Amino acid sequence: MNKKYTTQMNAAKKGIITNEMLEVARKENINIDELIEKMKRGVIVIPCNKNHASISPEGIGSGLRTKINVNLGISKDSSDFEKEIRKVKKAIEMEAEAIMDLSSFGKTREFRKELVDISSAMIGTVPIYDLVGYYDKDLKDITAKEFLNVVEEHGKNGVDFITIHAGLNKETIKVFKRNKRLNNIVSRGGSLTYLWMQINNKENPYYEYFDELLDICVKYDITLSLGDACRPGSVNDATDASQIKELMVLGELTLRAWEKDVQVIVEGPGHMAIDEIESNMLLEKKLCHGAPFYVLGPIVTDVAPGYDHITSAIGGAIAASKGADFLCYVTPAEHLRLPNEEDMIEGIIAVKIAAHAGDIGKKIKNAKEWDYKMSVARQNLDWETMFSLSIYEEKARRYRKESKPEIEDTCTMCGKMCSMRNMNKIMKGEEVDIL
Structure with a gap:
């Protein structure tokens, strides 16, 4: 990385045109000055870890094509390393702009490093998934410092963006406890964070040591994807007090990240009725100061297991047309099993349709x-x-x-x-x- 700047956002603020900016401007057919201006304000990000040599940079945010993410990775029940790598190669062949490694068991470091080595797509991770395996001890025994050490490891490995559930602080938990939900906390990373906090009676390490977390992000130019631990897991829980309280905290953390020139994506719902999607896009953009919005679905009905690539594509198209910038795919296997390659293909096709339909709706150039x-x-x-x-x-x-x-x-x-x-x-x- 050019020593004259630390992150892509820092370069934009200094008026430095990076190779990554030039590539994104070419792909999107937009003026480089417009791109830099929006990056300075945080409404466009280019996730690109300085250790990810094989990446083909992509921009996410205001006025750009809606990008898609594919979730992959090994788990205890499905730890076939090579099978997941084959899926990775297929996802790249199908032009997914991002791949999130959700590995939680086995050779997670080896898988992550190979993924970064071969992938032209952006790579994301959820470091808390890796905690137990990395230290080989119970979650309750892991220290706050060790939470950050795993983030550092992922940065060294070349990960471009990380999901961090920093908005689930003690204040958010008070709101959650006062406002009963049908499906509690359905985010895996959010539930693990909640469990650690309750067992140890301590503040969320990612929130308490947020400045130290940002320092790691600056060191490797990691984009921070602020996770929504309180995303609704059913249409009954959408737009409730817990979700909105956490979103307000994420808005505050976004400003703190921008002060240190760390790029930010904000993650969103989740399960949500069609008539609530537009207002949720408006809320996120307002409360989080225009930061790019990354949504899972939204899944618009809870009754279609086996077809949730369709329920999410419906919601994703509406969300993208109303301002969402980044869609996470959902496969037919959602809520049922780890997706196989055919599930993955169907999920990618569905989310690509949703993204393109959304781009037509929000009048993206060409x-x-x-x-x-x-x-x-x-x-x-x-x-x-x-x-x-x-x-x-x-x-x-x-x-x-x-x-x-x-x-x-x-x-x-x-x-x-x-x-x-x-x-x-x-x-x-x-x-x-x-x-």
């Missing part, structure tokens, strides 16, 4: 151009172009191949009754033969 080209190809019955423009070309080609029509330029749904085919002929003054 977003509709992709759809325009597809519409032209459909009107021209240009199947090869349709395939090449498809969000997942492999499936589109397979469906066409599995059901061949009698008339080559139609499909087996309509055959000679194809509206595109017949209207093209009529408009050209040609005879139309439907029989």
Whole structure:
């Protein structure tokens, strides 16, 4: 890293144009001065650890394409290292902009290092998942200093952004206890933090030592993803006192991070009814000063296990159109099991659809151009172009191949009754033969 700046945000404040900024400006087709101005204000971030050599930088935030994240990693019940690496390679092939390593068991360090080495995508982690395995002792026996030591290790390994549940402080817990929920704390990292705090009767280490945490972020240029421990785990708990109290704390922490030139993403819901999504996007942007918003879903109904890639894509599209900047994928396996490769593929496709639909809704530059080209190809019955423009070309080609029509330029749904085919002929003054 250039010694004249410490983080991408610090460079922006100094008016220094980094290679990462140039790459993001090129990808997004935006003016570099506009990019720098928004980075200075924290409304755009470029997560890029100085130790992640293989990264292809991406920007997240105001006026940019909505980015997607894919969760992967090894666990005690599914610790096949190589299987997860194969999934990683497939996710990168499918152009996921970010991969979060949620590993919690086994060779977590080895997996994380290989992931960083091979990944052109941004890499995120949740350091608290790694605590027990890293120290090989019960959570209750881990010290506050050891919480930070694991963050430092992830920084050394080249992780670009980390989820830290620093908003779950003692004050937030008081609000949580006074306001009963149907599903309590459903965030894994949030529940582990809550457990440690209750057992040890101490403040959240990430909150108490937030300045020390920021120093680590500056050292490696880690983007801080402020986790939502109190995100709703059912539509019944959405937009309740606990969620909003934590969001207010995250807004305060965002300002503290920006004072030290640490880039910030704020994480959000969760499960939420459709009619609450727009107001939640407004609340986050207002309370967290325009920081990029990273949402899981939102999942808009609780009754569709096996199809939660659909429930989340519905919510994600609405959220993105109303200001969310970063969508975490959800697979058909959500709430049921660790996703396999096919689950992952379905989840990626669903979230990519949601992100693009959201970009059209918030009028991101050139977003509709992709759809325009597809519409032209459909009107021209240009199947090869349709395939090449498809969000997942492999499936589109397979469906066409599995059901061949009698008339080559139609499909087996309509055959000679194809509206595109017949209207093209009529408009050209040609005879139309439907029989």
